[in-house]
Amino acid sequence: MQNQPVETPHADHLIRKRVLVTGGAGFLGSHLCERLLDQGHEVLCVDNYYTGRRSNVEHLLDNPRFETMRHDITSPLLVEVDEIYNLACPASPVHYQFDPVQTLKTCVHGSINMLGLAKRVKAKIFQASTSEVYGDPLVHPQPESYWGHVNPLGLRSCYDEGKRAAETLFFDYHRQHGVEIRVVRIFNTYGPRMHPNDGRVVSNFIIQALKGNNISMYGDGSQTRSFCYVDDLVEGFLRLMNQDATMGPVNIGNPGEFTIRQLAEMVVELTGSSSRLVQLPLPADDPRQRRPDISLAKQHLDWEPKVQLREGLERTIAYFDRLLRGDNKI
Numbered sequence: 159m160q161n162q163p164v165e166t167p168h169a170d171h172l173i174r175k176r177v178l179v180t181g182g183a184g185f186l187g188s189h190l191c192e193r194l195l196d197q198g199h200e201v202l203c204v205d206n207y208y209t210g211r212r213s214n215v216e217h218l219l220d221n222p223r224f225e226t227m228r229h230d231i232t233s234p235l236l237v238e239v240d241e242i243y244n245l246a247c248p249a250s251p252v253h254y255q256f257d258p259v260q261t262l263k264t265c266v267h268g269s270i271n272m273l274g275l276a277k278r279v280k281a282k283i284f285q286a287s288t289s290e291v292y293g294d295p296l297v298h299p300q301p302e303s304y305w306g307h308v309n310p311l312g313l314r315s316c317y318d319e320g321k322r323a324a325e326t327l328f329f330d331y332h333r334q335h336g337v338e339i340r341v342v343r344i345f346n347t348y349g350p351r352m353h354p355n356d357g358r359v360v361s362n363f364i365i366q367a368l369k370g371n372n373i374s375m376y377g378d379g380s381q382t383r384s385f386c387y388v389d390d391l392v393e394g395f396l397r398l399m400n401q402d403a404t405m406g407p408v409n410i411g412n413p414g415e416f417t418i419r420q421l422a423e424m425v426v427e428l429t430g431s432s433s434r435l436v437q438l439p440l441p442a443d444d445p446r447q448r449r450p451d452i453s454l455a456k457q458h459l460d461w462e463p464k465v466q467l468r469e470g471l472e473r474t475i476a477y478f479d480r481l482l483r484g485d486n487k488i
């Protein structure tokens with residue numbers, strides 16, 4: 159862990175700030191906390207540990223600039239901070255569908271609470287939105303200007319519509335109260351510290367391959383996804399937060415498009431596993447294809463992903479390999 163701020167594209171980074179990260183003990187949140195500490199900031203990690211784990215941030219607990227607080231963002235919070243990253247929300251269908259009303263409350267009440275806090279303490283606030291706001295898209299790849307094709311009543315709606323409502327709240331707080339907002343639409347991201355049992359495709363395939371079990375592909379595996387490595391994503395977060403002015407939502411993701419079958423085959427190859435691919439029925443409202451149009455991020459943030467799928471998978475496989483061997487120092 160470095161104590162000195164590292165050089166970044168904007169001088170703004172060099173000023174020490176108090177930063178609140180909600181969902182900080184989750185997969186993405188823990189990587190973000192780490193990067194913010196590396197840059198010399200003070201970080202307050204708020205989490206209700208619904209899907210987050212203490213082990214994700216355990217290695218940060220000795221840092222005097224790092225604090226954790228168990229709190230559910232559906233209740234108000236009053237703390238003095240300069241910036242807020244609002245990441246709290248279960249992100250995988252297994253978890254967000256387990257208690258859909260709580261998911262919607264986290265998106266809506268949670269956003270209102272965090273926006274209210276930002277307004278009171280004049281903090282800049284960042285929302286982790288999602289490519290799910292595009293639903294099962296009729297436009298491909300998806301630019302930010304696309305309004306989406308979302309089922310408002312289905313099993314995924316608590317999340318998709320919750321995130322859409324959260325975006326609306328962010329832009330209304332900006333227009334009505336002048337709150338400085340940043341909204342990122344995250345496309346499939348993977349990497350170390352993904353939850354091992356949340357049914358997301360990358361972690362599922364890796365764990366199945368490492369255990370030598372069958373690899374369960376939904377459908378024939380011809381549906382496509384794009385996969386962004388977590389370090390690339392977090393770099394995009396920081397660049398967006400440090401933009402001079404509020405702008406519309408920005409897609410952050412990797413435009414490299416792979417079929418689910420290609421992903422499964424690559425995981426089998428990299429793990430050296432003897433697992434076989436098997437087909438299961440497609441879940442309801444499963445999008446056929448997903449790929450971000452990242453022109454805005456390239457133009458305004460000078461951002462594009464650097465980590466190739468093969469390299470990112472190798473790092474993620476190494477993490478899960480250690481996890482399955484019972485190494486709890488990861």
Ligand SMILES: NC(=O)c1ccc[n+]([C@@H]2O[C@H](COP(=O)([O-])OP(=O)(O)OC[C@H]3O[C@@H](n4cnc5c(N)ncnc54)[C@H](O)[C@@H]3O)[C@@H](O)[C@H]2O)c1
Pocket residue numbers: 180181182183184185186187204205206207208209210211229230231232244245246247248249250264268286287288289343344345346347348353
């Ligand atoms: N990982 C991805 O590919 C992806 C894609 C699109 C959007 N996102 C968004 O990014 C954010 C982080 O996702 P992640 O992949 O790290 O998921 P995650 O489940 O690992 O992290 C979410 C964190 O939020 C916490 N949390 C949930 N509800 C809460 C509440 N009411 N109060 C306080 N804490 C709460 C969880 O305990 C967890 O630590 C989420 O908002 C998610 O919707 C992620």
